[in-house]
Amino acid sequence: MKRHILITGGAGFIGSHVVRHFVRKYAGYEVVNLDLLTYAGNLENLHDVQQAPNYHFVRGDICDMCLVRTLFREHNIDGVIHLAAESHVDRSIRDPFLFVRTNVLGTLTLLQAAREAWGDSSEVERRFHHVSTDEVYGALQFGEEAFSETTSYNPHSPYSASKAGADHFVRAYHTTYGLPVVITHCSNNYGPYQFPEKLIPLCIRNICANKLLPIYGKGENVRDWLHVKDHAEAIDVVFHHGRNGESYNIGGSNERRNIDVVKLLIRIVDEELGRAPGSSEHLINHIEDRAGHDLRYAINAGKLHSELGWTPKHDFEKGLSDTVRWYLGHKEWLAAVVNGSYERYYAEMYDGQ
Numbered sequence: 024m025k026r027h028i029l030i031t032g033g034a035g036f037i038g039s040h041v042v043r044h045f046v047r048k049y050a051g052y053e054v055v056n057l058d059l060l061t062y063a064g065n066l067e068n069l070h071d072v073q074q075a076p077n078y079h080f081v082r083g084d085i086c087d088m089c090l091v092r093t094l095f096r097e098h099n100i101d102g103v104i105h106l107a108a109e110s111h112v113d114r115s116i117r118d119p120f121l122f123v124r125t126n127v128l129g130t131l132t133l134l135q136a137a138r139e140a141w142g143d144s145s146e147v148e149r150r151f152h153h154v155s156t157d158e159v160y161g162a163l164q165f166g167e168e169a170f171s172e173t174t175s176y177n178p179h180s181p182y183s184a185s186k187a188g189a190d191h192f193v194r195a196y197h198t199t200y201g202l203p204v205v206i207t208h209c210s211n212n213y214g215p216y217q218f219p220e221k222l223i224p225l226c227i228r229n230i231c232a233n234k235l236l237p238i239y240g241k242g243e244n245v246r247d248w249l250h251v252k253d254h255a256e257a258i259d260v261v262f263h264h265g266r267n268g269e270s271y272n273i274g275g276s277n278e279r280r281n282i283d284v285v286k287l288l289i290r291i292v293d294e295e296l297g298r299a300p301g302s303s304e305h306l307i308n309h310i311e312d313r314a315g316h317d318l319r320y321a322i323n324a325g326k327l328h329s330e331l332g333w334t335p336k337h338d339f340e341k342g343l344s345d346t347v348r349w350y351l352g353h354k355e356w357l358a359a360v361v362n363g364s365y366e367r368y369y370a371e372m373y374d375g376q
């Protein structure tokens with residue numbers, strides 16, 4: 024069956040992997056990528072698919088109702104995979120209003136456009152897949168059971184509060200208007216094309232440049248790391264086979280303390296650069312803790328495994344080594360995203376179209 028899918032935020036880290044996955048795997052689908060190209064969005068993340076005949080890029084804002092309505096109509100959209108968001112906790116602490124605008128109002132705009140375009144007809148297969156986060160569940164203490172889909176919402180940061188708000192609107196549109204929705208909650212992702220403000224690419228960049236590694240507090244906070252390609256596959260499975268109105272947790276059962284992840288990165292980067300083992304450990308710099316820093320996230324992905332058969336394929340240490348090698352081989356990409364040269368790239372590629 025030919026599908027016409029609107030992917031939002033497809034020029035970002037996870038979105039670019041989801042776009043690539045769908046464009047390559049489903050040649051018969053039309054994939055429309057709507058992305059505003061904020062600091063976090065970069066068309067170079069998609070250089071290898073942008074000429075594909077089943078791919079269209081539209082630069083625009085998910086809060087622009089007029090544009091979103093037009094896209095639903097012109098492309099006959101029957102599926103949405105919604106990833107566009109402000110995604111960085113530290114930025115949300117500085118500017119919570121931007122997070123409400125993009126994450127809550129943007130999601131509401133898309134829901135309303137889908138509702139208008141799809142009406143209440145259930146004859147045609149349609150799906151609104153909202154990509155949420157495990158952070159809406161709050162923080163776990165050590166020894167507490169991992170988050171399941173029935174864990175109560177308890178967001179702590181402006182980022183997670185805005186994602187929780189969006190999730191509530193998604194459920195409300197399902198309950199009130201019958202919109203066919205699914206929600207996924209994934210743990211921390213790592214892999215190529217992640218903007219170097221997040222822990223792993225930031226540390227890779229700094230170790231290479233012999234710059235200090237800012238570790239919040241003692242570095243004992245725990246995250247449950249998953250390779251971004253495993254996340255893209257899980258989204259594919261849930262988008263096609265998830266039960267209407269349900270939510271699914273996605274995670275790698277791979278809990279690590281931040282300090283251990285950083286030490287592993289030091290080991291890998293030092294080895295790759297031919298430095299003596301551990302020679303970059305002096306770069307570790309414990310700084311003031313993040314305000315409201317969540318102690319631990321851990322995901323129970325049992326429902327996704329038992330209902331839909333998904334399991335992660337990437338081993339963390341191998342995935343992290345490959346990720347380090349990817350960053351070392353893409354210094355131009357790193358420089359480009361940091362210096363904003365994708366703006367020039369965009370102008371060259373798309374001006375006048």
Ligand code: NAD
Pocket residue numbers: 031032033034035036037038057058059060061062063064065083084085086105106107108109110111125129154155156157186208209210211212213218
């Ligand atoms: P990202 O910050 O790398 O990318 C976000 C993308 O959204 C960018 O391309 C940006 O240009 C675009 N965008 C921002 N505002 C927009 C707007 N108003 N209109 C259109 N596009 C806009 O984010 P990411 O890390 O790839 O995360 C993608 C999604 O996955 C988010 O919804 C995030 O909450 C969720 N998520 C992320 C993680 C993670 O570890 N990164 C884990 C779980 C869930």
Ligand code: TYD
Pocket residue numbers: 111112113211220221222223225237238239240242244245246281313
């Ligand atoms: P991050 O990559 O920002 O993801 P999130 O906050 O969504 O989990 O941070 C991952 C962990 O690393 C988190 O516990 C905060 C910590 N961290 C640092 O210690 N130093 C840093 O410079 C950053 C960006 C994060």
